[in-house]
Amino acid sequence: MDLILTPAQRAFRREVQTFLATHLTAEMRQGQMLTAGVYPEPDVSRPWHHALYRKGWVAPLWPVEYGGSGWTTIERFIFESECALAGAPVVYPIGVRLAAPVILAFGSEEQKRTYLPRILSGEDYWCQGFSEPGAGSDLASLQTRAVLEGDHYTINGSKIWTTHAHHANRMFALVRTANTPRKQDGISFIVIDMQSPGVEIRPIISIGGEHDINQVFFTDVRVPPSGLIGEVNAGWSYAKYLLEFERGTGLFSSRLRSGLKRIERAIDALEAADRHIRDNMDLMARLADVAIEIDVFEMLELMTLGLLEPGQRPGPTSSVLKLRASRLKQTVGELGVEILGPSALRWQDHPEDVLSVIVPDYLNSRAATIFGGASEVQLGIIAKSLAGV
Amino acid sequence: MDLAYSEEQLLFRQSLERYLGENYSFAHRRHVAAKLHGFDPEVWAGLAELGCFGVPLTTEHGGFDGRLVTTGLVMQALGRHLVVEPVLGSAVIAGRLIARVAHAAQRDELLTPLIAGTSRIAFAHDDLGTKASLKGGADGYRLTARKTAVLGGATADRLLVSALNAAGELRLAILDAGTSGVSLHPYQLLDGSWAADVLVQDVTIGSDRILGDGSDAGPAITATLDDGVVAACWEAVGAMQAAYEQTCAYVRERRQFDRPLAGFQVVQHKVAEMAVCCEEAGAAALLAALKLDSEGADRDRAVAAAKVRISHCGRFVAKEAVQLHGGMGVSEELPIATYFRKLLTFELMFGSSMEYRRRYVKTVIAARAHEMSAVLPAAERADITLPAA
Structure with a gap:
């Protein structure tokens, strides 16, 4: 057992570093640094997505025949670590990392041919239609209905907290296709064209003051049966499969570390303005605690995922990673706010620099322990599956 | 990078666990602690026969392994069974210090009986x-x-x-x-x-x-005490895991208000939090051991992170284990109170978290090393400049 990179892994690391040095622009790095939401805006992430696409590096988790990069988990870990360190934009994951694994596992050949190349190229921008006003943590209570009427499904209902719906041209959604005694048994997984008549998007301004999320309304929206992924009424198992990927394959540690790095930039800016943060041993001790938590989480993530074969499911330990990563994201945010001190009080009255993004990012991070299964849901999963209680 | 234990390591752990399971009941442990000054000659001979005392030493020095990861497996098993015999002080600390400093004749004289279990050095x-x-x-x-x-x-x-x-x-x-x-x-x-x-x-x-060739023993002492801290970290992880597992078993069995304690969500969540702490502590101990086993690694970072984080996680697990055992947790009827004292001892030994946090600030934060991965080797970065953001 060791953490020493093989010659091939070292060469790969160097290749990633060289690629970053030649393809990552100052604008892309600036765009990511000023991102206070979960994902950067498409004008920030798209150019980077395209650069990775041309290199064949967009989809580390896909099989090679569909355009996957064919990396081991260790290579993926090296890649993510170097990208985050360099300040590269986060690749928008809803298509690549959430929709695609489900399409790959349960979609027809035709669906794979239709959807996957356009996800890979960045031509299609997806959003996720899971939560509803009446179905949050209790997701299976969802009421948005799809009724087969002749040659199409008719969809009525509403989805909420839909990240980047206003940028997306496709949505994968969970819809009710049957009323069954067990509510999980009447749910289907369907792809909706966001340009369809009857789709209406209402912006929701987040706690951080940003427009990232939306409510989406469906009024008699028509979807052809070819939009149904897998079997009708089997959508719940696909959703669980997807959530496992969402929780357990993110390699969050490198992004947590870039959050820490952003705080370092903020400290530099404050020091330049004669605020002596580095002499404050209380703040430095706090910083050390957070950095230590990230060090340990990085190892936890690597040892949990590093032994998986490509494509292998992470299982219930993905809940441990999701729980820790989401809390740590908030811890990093709290540290940033503490370091800003009184300057954190100025609401949206900063020049567009690193100091302007710390507070909104912290506020938005409160959602991290809510989306993708709230912490309480993760604890329930951990208790049941790991602790056996 | 190799993240799996070897067949040999797993077999060794299994045989040690079996030996302690058969020969080191909690009642026996109590007897050794109270009546034998923490030393049972038969157990000592048994541990020697299994090879425990040669594990911290390389074959070059007459030992069997020499890696801290394998040493960690010994310590973890000792922690699980609350072994009071001075393995840490004698085999790990004195043994490795002699290996580092002594000249060949002294090594033979001192280490041969130490490995055989016929001499104990403090x-x-x-x-x-x-x-x-x-x-x-x-x-x-x-x-x-x-x-x-x-x-x-x-x-x-x-x-x-x-x-x-x-x-x-x-x-x-x-x-x-x-x-x-x-x-x-x-x-x-x-x-x-x-x-x-x-x-x-x-x-x-x-x-x-006088040990060795007459040069300053200071650096060898510092390095060996770091080894001792990491070994103690693994022992604490073993104690945490055992306390956690016994708590899981107890809440399934113990009934109040006409149902098992495990039926209460508040209890389930506490147990899940304990599971997460155990995972984290295990990752921290493994990272530290792997780093100290490799040349040129940042010892300060690995040791400080492990001591601080395992102290934190250990305290959480110990407190909840006692709490969930109710009256039984605050008595000496069950091992739980002893696990609590073991983990408190770990926190206090070799310096408190406060000291290690300061060490992390002085060495890691000051050098801005915390902006880089804690897992990937730092020296292997290509010297590539990114465009300024």
């Missing part, structure tokens, strides 16, 4: 600032020392005493415990194991009793 170092002194020259020395909290000192046959020579450099003197002018005050520690205060009053020793 490292007497901490003198609370009283400055042990070694005076004299090539034909002999006079040693005066007042040492405290010497692990295993109560039952050691040999003492390894650190002292400053005239030049202010650290030297290590080897003494038989029965030497006239050496007096021991044995006492029990918080976790049930035994230590001693050692008083050495102007004892004459031959120059062949």
